[in-house]
Amino acid sequence: MAGRKKGIVQTKNPKTGRYVKIDRDKGRIVSHKSTKGPYKGVPVTRKKK
Amino acid sequence: MILYRPIDGEVLSSPVKYQPSTCFLMTKLGTPVPKDLQRIRKRIASVLKKEKIKIIDANSVVTGRDFLLNIWHSIISVPIGIALLHDEMTNETMSNIFYEVGMMQAYGKEVLIVKTSNVQVPSDFVRTQYIEVNDQLESNIEKYLDGVIKIAEHYTIMADQFENDPLLAIDYLRRSFLISNDKSLREKAKQIFDEAGLEGRAKNSVERYLVNF
Numbered sequence: 001m002a003g004r005k006k007g008i009v010q011t012k013n014p015k016t017g018r019y020v021k022i023d024r025d026k027g028r029i030v031s032h033k034s035t036k037g038p039y040k041g042v043p044v045t046r047k048k049k
Numbered sequence: 050m051i052l053y054r055p056i057d058g059e060v061l062s063s064p065v066k067y068q069p070s071t072c073f074l075m076t077k078l079g080t081p082v083p084k085d086l087q088r089i090r091k092r093i094a095s096v097l098k099k100e101k102i103k104i105i106d107a108n109s110v111v112t113g114r115d116f117l118l119n120i121w122h123s124i125i126s127v128p129i130g131i132a133l134l135h136d137e138m139t140n141e142t143m144s145n146i147f148y149e150v151g152m153m154q155a156y157g158k159e160v161l162i163v164k165t166s167n168v169q170v171p172s173d174f175v176r177t178q179y180i181e182v183n184d185q186l187e188s189n190i191e192k193y194l195d196g197v198i199k200i201a202e203h204y205t206i207m208a209d210q211f212e213n214d215p216l217l218a219i220d221y222l223r224r225s226f227l228i229s230n231d232k233s234l235r236e237k238a239k240q241i242f243d244e245a246g247l248e249g250r251a252k253n254s255v256e257r258y259l260v261n262f
Contacts, residue, residue: 011206014199015159022207027214047206 009045010038019044050220051255055121055152062253067223067262068126069230072097073158074106075149076133083137085165089182090133093163096190102129124153128227129197134164147171157224159197163190201228208237215245216259223262235262 007025010033012018019038021030022045038044052061074093077086097104105127110119124130130153132146153160154177162170162179163186170179180189204225211218219238226234242248242260250256 009210011203011210014196014203020207022210024210025213027211027217045206045210047202048209 008042010042011045012038050259052125054118056115056118061258064258064261065122065125067227068103068105068123069128069227070101071103071105071127072129072131073123073127073149073153074104074131074133075146075153076106077135077138077142078106078108079142083135086133086135086137089135089163089165089186092186093131093133093190096187096194100191100194102194120149121152124149124158125156128158128224130158130160132160132162134162134168134170136165136167138168143168147174150174150177159200159228161190161193197228201225201231204228205234215241215247216256219260223259226262238262 008021008023008030010019010021013020013032016032017036019033021033021039021042022028023030033039052065053059054061074090076090077083094104105123107116107120107123110123112119130150132150134143134146138146150160150162151173160177162174162177163182164170164179165182170177178193180186180193202225204221208218208221208225211221218241222234222238222241225231226238238260242256247256247260
């Protein structure tokens with residue numbers, strides 16, 4: 001997808017029901033989404049098997 | 050994580066005895082305890098027992114040290130806190146309970162307020178989940194605990210994202226372990242610790258205290 005940064009993922013916080021964007025390369029939380037639904041163009045990460 | 054003792058602001062310089070699958074119950078303990086409050090407490094206890102979660106309260110540990118310090122040690126060692134509020138409680142009791150609720154939240158614990166309908170929750174706690182005491186109390190607590198399990202899974206997912214921040218990854222694993230009591234998370238944390246080149250840290254270093262959960 002255009003503009004997608006490597007290492008940026010998101011996951012849903014079950015406590016708030018909102019998505020959290022994470023920069024895996026920098027090892028930090030980038031932002032917490034204040035509205036429902038995922039960030040556009042950011043892959044959703046899941047539990048490693 | 051650096052922990053500061055609330056009685057003197059000094060850094061905690063001994064390991065925390067973590068207590069997975071436990072719940073710190075914050076409520077009126079000093080006599081007389083209203084009979085209605087005792088009944089509600091028994092109802093909560095029956096749900097927690099069914100879910101194999103042990104209840105700890107301020108009277109659980111008698112060590113001869115400062116009472117607030119005992120409460121604080123309990124708070125930092127458990128994953129979940131339930132504040133049980135009743136309209137027959139005095140303002141002083143409520144204040145103590147909300148102080149403990151605030152502390153638990155600041156330490157990243159999962160906190161639930163259970164209250165009778167007339168109790169007003171202070172504005173600082175409007176985002177804290179609460180359940181009213183009624184016929185649905187037991188099923189609502191069960192639903193809450195189901196949600197806490199999902200939070201533990203979320204913490205494990207978060208830990209996987211922080212390869213480049215190993216101490217944060219270890220902290221997420223610790224929080225997940227406290228809820229789930231999944232011992233493989235301890236092993237995972239130790240592996241992250243060693244791979245991050247931290248194995249040479251002093252036995253009483255902040256990093257060692259973090260990973261030895």
